[in-house]
Amino acid sequence: MYINVKKHILSNAILSVAIVKIIAAITEGSIRIFLNNNSSDSPTMLDSILWTCQIISSLIQIFFIIIIFYLSWKKLWHYMNLVPKEDQKEMALLQQEYLGKRLATLSAASVSRLLQLWAVIFICAELIYDFSSIMYRRFIAILMSVFDQDSTLSDSTFILLYNLTHGFKYLEILVAILLGIVMTGIFLNDKYLKLASLVILILFLLSFSILQMQTVYLLGREIGIVWTSIIYHFTETLGLILLSAYLSKRYKGL
Secondary structure, eight states: OOOOTTOOHHHHHHHHHHHHHHHHHHHHHHHHHHHOOOOTTSOGGGOHHHHHHHHHHHHHHHHHHHHHHHHHHHHHHHHHTTSOGGGHHHHHHHHHHHTGGGSOSSOHHHHHHHHHHHHHHHHHHHHHHHHHHHHHHHHHHHHHHHHHHOTTSOHHHHHHHHHHHHTHHHHHHHHHHHHHHHHHHHHHTOHHHHHHHHHHHHHHHHHHHTOOOEEEEETTEEEEEOHHHHHHHHIIIIIHHHHHHHHHHHSTTO
């Protein structure tokens, strides 16, 4: 069967996750600014207070993502249960015959599968991101100790190594999000979603392999900008908002 075309359960769930991530990013950024205690020669991830805030923020995000998708699935299940399960196939045939252009793009069962897919991607990817961050923080701490002990190694060498390896922290979760976009594009037979995923992946790989870290000065602090980080955070915030808007505008009942 199909749900009402005005019910945008999947796109609203993705939008809600994007809002949660934006709030988390703003909160973490504000904490960094207010603390203002990180030296310019040490990455912010080595600051114990900021690191603790990041882990807490990630756990809170996972909690809200679980709530968002549970409520979304519960709402969808409510609409599906309005018709007995044994009659849903017949109802779908009737809807296809009589609703015409007012028919939702995907059946309720397909929307349910996409909800499960995105829930797994957001939750598991966040957990993998936390694990990758923990291991990468250990790597940077070891690298810093090596540079402190060997005076022949320059700061520029450390920056080069930091920039070359930083993308690994974001690679898994970015690929997971892009996989979700591609799978959604497959369900909808939408070439633009598939193309958008490919473009983002190419930009990430190019920035990972070619672009160097840029330094800017903000509020009297020297801040290093890693382009892989910019692309990742853009994708998981504004990118998800654009995806949600695209799905809700282009497709009915999604």
